[in-house]
Amino acid sequence: MTTYSQASWTDEDAERYEPLLSEKASERVDIEDSPLPEELTRDSLELPAPAEPELARHYTRLSQMNYGVESGPFPLGSCTMKYNPSFTEDVAALPAAAVHPDRPDRTVQGTLGLSHRLQEYLGRIGGMDAVTLQPPAGAAGEFTGIRIAKAHHRHNDDERSEVVIPDSAHGTNFATAAMAGYDVVELPSGEDGRVDIDALDAAVGEETAALMLTNPNTLGLFERDIERIADIVHDAGGLLYYDGANLNALLGRARPGDMGFDVMHYNVHKTFATPHGGGGPGAGPVGVTEGLAPFLPDPHVRRTDGGYEYYRPDHSIGKVHGYYGNWPVLVKTFAYIARLGDSGLADASAKAVLNANYLAEQVPYEVPFGPFHHEFVASAGEQDAADVAKGMLDHGVHPPTTKWPEIVDEALMTEPTEGESRRSLDQLAAAFEAVHSEDDGTLASAPRRTAAGRIDQVSAARSPRLSWQALDSDD
Amino acid sequence: MSFDVPDDHRYLESHEWVRTDDDTARVGITDFAQDELGDVVFVELPAEGDDLTAGEGFGVVESIKAVSDIYAPVSGTVTAVNEALFDRPELVNEDPFGEGWMLDVTLADESELDDLLGADAYRDRIA
Numbered sequence: 001m002t003t004y005s006q007a008s009w010t011d012e013d014a015e016r017y018e019p020l021l022s023e024k025a026s027e028r029v030d031i032e033d034s035p036l037p038e039e040l041t042r043d044s045l046e047l048p049a050p051a052e053p054e055l056a057r058h059y060t061r062l063s064q065m066n067y068g069v070e071s072g073p074f075p076l077g078s079c080t081m082k083y084n085p086s087f088t089e090d091v092a093a094l095p096a097a098a099v100h101p102d103r104p105d106r107t108v109q110g111t112l113g114l115s116h117r118l119q120e121y122l123g124r125i126g127g128m129d130a131v132t133l134q135p136p137a138g139a140a141g142e143f144t145g146i147r148i149a150k151a152h153h154r155h156n157d158d159e160r161s162e163v164v165i166p167d168s169a170h171g172t173n174f175a176t177a178a179m180a181g182y183d184v185v186e187l188p189s190g191e192d193g194r195v196d197i198d199a200l201d202a203a204v205g206e207e208t209a210a211l212m213l214t215n216p217n218t219l220g221l222f223e224r225d226i227e228r229i230a231d232i233v234h235d236a237g238g239l240l241y242y243d244g245a246n247l248n249a250l251l252g253r254a255r256p257g258d259m260g261f262d263v264m265h266y267n268v269h270k271t272f273a274t275p276h277g278g279g280g281p282g283a284g285p286v287g288v289t290e291g292l293a294p295f296l297p298d299p300h301v302r303r304t305d306g307g308y309e310y311y312r313p314d315h316s317i318g319k320v321h322g323y324y325g326n327w328p329v330l331v332k333t334f335a336y337i338a339r340l341g342d343s344g345l346a347d348a349s350a351k352a353v354l355n356a357n358y359l360a361e362q363v364p365y366e367v368p369f370g371p372f373h374h375e376f377v378a379s380a381g382e383q384d385a386a387d388v389a390k391g392m393l394d395h396g397v398h399p400p401t402t403k404w405p406e407i408v409d410e411a412l413m414t415e416p417t418e419g420e421s422r423r424s425l426d427q428l429a430a431a432f433e434a435v436h437s438e439d440d441g442t443l444a445s446a447p448r449r450t451a452a453g454r455i456d457q458v459s460a461a462r463s464p465r466l467s468w469q470a471l472d473s474d475d
Numbered sequence: 476m477s478f479d480v481p482d483d484h485r486y487l488e489s490h491e492w493v494r495t496d497d498d499t500a501r502v503g504i505t506d507f508a509q510d511e512l513g514d515v516v517f518v519e520l521p522a523e524g525d526d527l528t529a530g531e532g533f534g535v536v537e538s539i540k541a542v543s544d545i546y547a548p549v550s551g552t553v554t555a556v557n558e559a560l561f562d563r564p565e566l567v568n569e570d571p572f573g574e575g576w577m578l579d580v581t582l583a584d585e586s587e588l589d590d591l592l593g594a595d596a597y598r599d600r601i602a
Binding site for chain 2 (some may be wrong): 461
């Protein structure tokens with residue numbers, strides 16, 4: 001008799017092996033009278049032939065092997081795994097939202113109008129004077145922003161060689177600076193986890209093109225000295241770059257432009273609940289102050305007497321993506337902002353901060369830095385943070401980000417996001433609690449209740465199998 | 476936890492070791508370094524005949540936790556590369572001062588050895 005079993009990828013135990021569709025039912029199909037040359041054809045072909053309910057169940061089981069934001073809480077800190085409201089998909093799928101990018105300006109005035117309004121919305125949210133929608137992802141936005149800073153310095157005959165970045169920053173900041181041709185000056189964090197003003201003073205000078213700063217930073221801490229930081233950078237002739245990764249903590253409450261930032265990017269998936277790119281289309285708009293607007297990518301949308309047009313800004317850095325950016329993602333961004341409005345956006349940031357603080361109060365692990373905003377970094381202490389994460393999978397939730405940022409020992413970087421209810425926060429807290437009291441041996445063999453068991457990371461890295469042929473050759 | 480720190484080796488602050496035999500210097504990373512890195516999954520080394528400069532990076536060691544540059548304790552020309560590490564990077568974990576060695580180098584300037592840490596100084600460094 002067959003009883004219900006959890007879908008499983010492992011084939012060691014036949015009871016739990018999930019068969020391929022072709023293994024469930026297949027049918028031999030004869031091929032006759034093919035117009036192709038004989039040496040290229042087969043006489044017959046074995047094709048999967050399940051009944052429709054079997055097919056439906058197969059794919060449902062496959063989907064159950066995965067864990068997504070629609071399965072339960074997903075507090076993967078820094079990544080901001082928000083639930084994506086489906087109405088934004090509906091809006092982006094409207095026929096009017098699909099226009100060919102080669103159409104002349106005058107025939108797509110609605111599209112340009114929406115772009116222009118989104119530029120204005122984002123400018124108002126960030127306190128920026130001009131915004132480009134073209135960059136296709138947050139990291140591409142960083143690169144665009146730093147290229148703009150470089151073009152600005154070059155335009156003023158003031159070429160500089162260094163970009164200063166705190167050690168708690170996202171890895172993309174370092175990559176961006178290097179890709180743009182700058183030397184990276186790494187800034188050690190102060191004892192409170194924030195920018196150390198003395199260290200900043202020492203690091204900034206006439207070679208400083210920009211300071212790249214995330215605020216609140218990756219520990220969820222607000223840089224309280226931001227005005228002083230801005231003065232130090234500006235007095236040296238540098239620009240202040242805002243990494244928008246954590247803008248969701250300030251949404252509708254504080255603006256980078258008001259803090260003295262000159263250029264910033266927006267991560268629309270983190271701040272406005274569009275889908276994560278995951279290698280697919282994303283968007284990373286960039287905002288700048290008035291003085292930097294002439295350097296924005298080409299083309300840019302502006303208002304004319306009777307409508308809108310594309311134009312090339314005077315000192316444009318050129319194109320950073322094909323056509324006008326990833327349009328459907330931008331439509332979803334627009335829909336989300338328009339639906340929430342000023343008060344809704346401010347409510348989202350309040351709930352993001354409240355949820356993080358509510359959860360942190362209940363986790364049994366030490367949180368060394370605070371007070372924090374929308375995310376917190378706990379320390380697994382004597383436990384291995386990776387084991388803690390694997391253990392949490394057995395309790396039905398997605399774990400936090402582990403072992404980063406490195407300034408917290410065995411870091412558990414946790415960001416519940418604003419969308420979680422108190423009930424799911426309690427579920428997360430219970431998972432933390434359960435894993436905290438588990439012994440190392442139990443944790444080392446976790447997870448045991450998931451579709452795939454403990455992954456052998458070492459073998460996977462030492463002898464990776466990168467194609468189906470490699471799997472086949474094992475037989 | 477105590478780590479193996481052989482007396483007849485000299486050390487860099489960044490956890491590389493060097494052991495000399497006449498004018499040849501053998502180079503690797505320390506027991507402490509392999510333990511900090513965790514399971515090593517990949518080692519990238521220069522080719523025979525390449526020149527090293529003391530204090531500069533010559534290769535990369537990658538574990539499941541981190542990717543780290545490896546720095547040259549001394550200057551010189553590479554005369555042998557431990558190619559076994561390309562197939563079995565775990566040798567770095569299993570036997571960092573033996574089978575996990577990385578390069579043999581002709582010693583260009585013996586006085587460079589004086590700039591390195593002795594075993595006692597290195598023990599203090601990792602204590």
